[in-house]
Amino acid sequence: LKAGGFRSEDGRRFVVREVRLGDVDRLLKFANALVKEKRVNRDLGVGAFDKKVTRRFESGFVRGMVRSSKRKEAVGFAAIFEGEIIGFCTLRRREPADLRHAGVVGIAVREGYRGVGLGGRLMREVLLGAKRIGIWLVELEVMSINGAAIHLYEKLGFQRVGVIPGKVARDGRLLDIVVMYADLRNR
Numbered sequence: 001l002k003a004g005g006f007r008s009e010d011g012r013r014f015v016v017r018e019v020r021l022g023d024v025d026r027l028l029k030f031a032n033a034l035v036k037e038k039r040v041n042r043d044l045g046v047g048a049f050d051k052k053v054t055r056r057f058e059s060g061f062v063r064g065m066v067r068s069s070k071r072k073e074a075v076g077f078a079a080i081f082e083g084e085i086i087g088f089c090t091l092r093r094r095e096p097a098d099l100r101h102a103g104v105v106g107i108a109v110r111e112g113y114r115g116v117g118l119g120g121r122l123m124r125e126v127l128l129g130a131k132r133i134g135i136w137l138v139e140l141e142v143m144s145i146n147g148a149a150i151h152l153y154e155k156l157g158f159q160r161v162g163v164i165p166g167k168v169a170r171d172g173r174l175l176d177i178v179v180m181y182a183d184l185r186n187r
């Protein structure tokens with residue numbers, strides 16, 4: 001398994017490594033912390049963190065993730081601080097035969113750990129992992145109000161394709177989505 005250390009600008013030490021089978025409880029805690037945050041911070045993520053996750057679900061998710069990684073169908077990295085997962089980034093290969101060079105990426109870092117470079121580090125590991133398994137086109141969708149995420153993606157070389165107006169219906173508001181992609185062939 002790939003693993004490495006990361007020292008944030010504020011001096012905290014993190015471990016960034018691939019997701020493993022023993023991560024079920026750590027990932028469960030991480031996911032439910034984001035679910036809890038989303039009740040207050042309504043700007044969080046697209047199509048995620050909407051309802052409390054069960055251990056049974058998370059266990060299936062982690063087993064699927066590890067199996068997919070072994071089969072070169074996915075890449076998953078976690079950032080760990082004092083034994084807890086505080087950041088997570090995954091990329092999944094698209095399944096149709098003519099889209100197998102493409103993958104969809106998702107990322108989240110826990111409140112209190114954002115803005116110190118972890119998101120960048122996680123995403124770089126995942127993009128390297130994608131290249132290793134022959135995925136060179138990476139796609140994502142992000143809410144147009146998510147300034148931090150868009151800034152991060154642009155810094156990592158993602159291009160904006162355009163906007164889908166009103167794709168997200170949240171709290172009686174229609175929010176726009178920005179579609180982005182990165183071509184990894186010349187990296």
Ligand SMILES: CC(C)(COP(=O)(O)OP(=O)(O)OC[C@H]1O[C@@H](n2cnc3c(N)ncnc32)[C@H](O)[C@@H]1OP(=O)(O)O)[C@@H](O)C(=O)NCCC(=O)NCCS
Nearest residue numbers: 045107108109114115116117118119120142147148149151
């Ligand atoms: C998006 C997210 C993963 C970024 O992780 P992170 O660890 O904070 O990322 P980094 O610290 O590596 O980089 C964040 C960058 O955004 C910048 N930033 C922070 N808030 C910003 C804002 N409101 N507008 C623009 N830029 C902002 C930071 O300054 C930093 O840029 P810099 O390195 O050039 O200074 C994190 O904010 C998060 O988990 N958000 C909630 C979940 C989510 O939105 N996921 C993405 C869904 S598509």
